Amino acid sequence: MRILHDLAGAGDCRFSPHCWRAKMALMHKGLEFETSPVPFTGILKILDGSHKTVPVLEDDNMVVSDSFQIALHLEEAYPDRPTLFGGPGGVAAARFVEQWANTMVNAAIVKLIAADIHGRLTPEDQAYFRESRERRFGASLEALAQGREAKVENIRTALTPARRTLEMQPFLGGEGPLFTDYILFGTLQWVRVTSDLEIVETGDTIARWFEACLDLYDGLGRSMEPAGQAA
Amino acid sequence: MRILHDLAGAGDCRFSPHCWRAKMALMHKGLEFETSPVPFTGILKILDGSHKTVPVLEDDNMVVSDSFQIALHLEEAYPDRPTLFGGPGGVAAARFVEQWANTMVNAAIVKLIAADIHGRLTPEDQAYFRESRERRFGASLEALAQGREAKVENIRTALTPARRTLEMQPFLGGEGPLFTDYILFGTLQWVRVTSDLEIVETGDTIARWFEACLDLYDGLGRSMEPAGQAA
Numbered sequence: 001m002r003i004l005h006d007l008a009g010a011g012d013c014r015f016s017p018h019c020w021r022a023k024m025a026l027m028h029k030g031l032e033f034e035t036s037p038v039p040f041t042g043i044l045k046i047l048d049g050s051h052k053t054v055p056v057l058e059d060d061n062m063v064v065s066d067s068f069q070i071a072l073h074l075e076e077a078y079p080d081r082p083t084l085f086g087g088p089g090g091v092a093a094a095r096f097v098e099q100w101a102n103t104m105v106n107a108a109i110v111k112l113i114a115a116d117i118h119g120r121l122t123p124e125d126q127a128y129f130r131e132s133r134e135r136r137f138g139a140s141l142e143a144l145a146q147g148r149e150a151k152v153e154n155i156r157t158a159l160t161p162a163r164r165t166l167e168m169q170p171f172l173g174g175e176g177p178l179f180t181d182y183i184l185f186g187t188l189q190w191v192r193v194t195s196d197l198e199i200v201e202t203g204d205t206i207a208r209w210f211e212a213c214l215d216l217y218d219g220l221g222r223s224m225e226p227a228g229q230a231a
Numbered sequence: 232m233r234i235l236h237d238l239a240g241a242g243d244c245r246f247s248p249h250c251w252r253a254k255m256a257l258m259h260k261g262l263e264f265e266t267s268p269v270p271f272t273g274i275l276k277i278l279d280g281s282h283k284t285v286p287v288l289e290d291d292n293m294v295v296s297d298s299f300q301i302a303l304h305l306e307e308a309y310p311d312r313p314t315l316f317g318g319p320g321g322v323a324a325a326r327f328v329e330q331w332a333n334t335m336v337n338a339a340i341v342k343l344i345a346a347d348i349h350g351r352l353t354p355e356d357q358a359y360f361r362e363s364r365e366r367r368f369g370a371s372l373e374a375l376a377q378g379r380e381a382k383v384e385n386i387r388t389a390l391t392p393a394r395r396t397l398e399m400q401p402f403l404g405g406e407g408p409l410f411t412d413y414i415l416f417g418t419l420q421w422v423r424v425t426s427d428l429e430i431v432e433t434g435d436t437i438a439r440w441f442e443a444c445l446d447l448y449d450g451l452g453r454s455m456e457p458a459g460q461a462a
Contacts, residue, residue: 083320085320086319086320086322088321088405089316089324089325089404089411090317090323090324091317092317092400092404092409092411093328093411094320095396095400096328096392096393096396096411097327100327100392103392104389104391104392161331161335164333164334169323171323172323173323174320174322178320178323180327
């Protein structure tokens with residue numbers, strides 16, 4: 001059986017942007033899989049203990065970590081299933097989209113929602129998360145969130161390349177979704193299930209696209225309750 | 232004969248980032264072409280006068296404008312030549328790279344080098360350029376350039392996704408250059424031939440990649456003298 005080790009908070013909240021990228025990639029390929037929930041403090045207990053991050057995919061006798069590596073593995077191992085990249089040029093450019101999302105978007109968002117993420121974790125994870133993130137960012141989670149409504153405008157600006165692209169084509173992958181869509185989907189899903197912060201305003205082209213992504217694969221993304229309603 | 236209408240300044244300086252994208256795409260396809268130099272104030276005199284921007288490519292009986300459309304045309308018209316996109320996923324993601332370069336990089340750079348660009352133009356173009364750009368940006372070209380050494384740091388940050396990608400693979404297109412590379416090449420070449428502003432520091436991975444791009448196609452890019460030396 002295919003198993004995806006998937007970050008989980010309290011109440012089995014699945015919020016990791018990187019894990020969502022991998023789950024959507026598995027669905028895109030039409031592959032059956034089970035998720036194995038793991039808290040932050042359980043990552044080092046996965047399999048042989050060599051993994052420092054999730055997702056980790058067990059596929060037959062292979063173990064693959066890192067969402068991009070998982071997508072590459074799926075593309076290579078299941079070439080007859082729908083493509084995740086649309087050719088070698090798509091693989092190369094997906095790296096760019098990944099690096100853009102990680103450095104220009106996710107890195108800015110995490111500071112604004114770190115306190116919200118903390119609120120979704122198990123008590124054991126909360127202690128780990130607070131200590132490690134406050135050290136990394138040099139401020140308390142609560143201080144990071146202060147005045148975040150003003151800072152969210154910078155994130156909307158950072159999203160400009162995606163917005164402009166989605167004004168020209170329905171998905172980042174073109175007429176239909178590819179892994180590039182799942183990269184950014186992971187980001188907005190992460191915010192959706194942990195926080196009531198409105199990163200993308202209603203009416204934004206990105207909001208329209210995100211709703212379409214939430215509908216994919218029988219609404220897998222939508223099946224995870226949004227933080228705004230769960231609170 | 233294939234003719235590319237190519238923006239030209241005084242002394243036949245060819246600096247347009249969009250025209251460089253198109254020229255590199257033509258070279259990539261191994262196609263012979265001549266360039267027809269045109270000043271800003273001559274664009275409306277090209278062919279039937281319907282074109283408001285360059286590049287404009289005349290290829291057989293077809294006329295194509297906009298560098299991305301030109302690349303798409305070349306990919307479709309010359310499928311047996313080396314691919315510019317590496318498949319449909321590459322086309323879709325190249326749109327993202329284009330929008331990123333246009334909105335997050337070029338839009339910031341132009342303010343810092345507008346006075347330098349002005350210095351490279353013919354007298355007639357200078358009057359047009361100063362008036363139109365000062366109106367667009369709401370400041371004099373000289374005011375825009377003030378303190379630009381501090382502002383260039385924002386551009387280096389905006390280039391992070393390209394830097395990270397080029398730390399993982401030799402070109403944005405992967406092992407070799409694709410149109411995505413020519414998109415960003417156009418940007419740095421534009422700066423190189425108009426300004427002595429150092430957008431990318433020596434030692435930056437992007438500088439290494441840019442030198443490799445300048446060497447492509449018998450050094451076509453390098454054949455245009457840099458502003459730092461020409462001044």
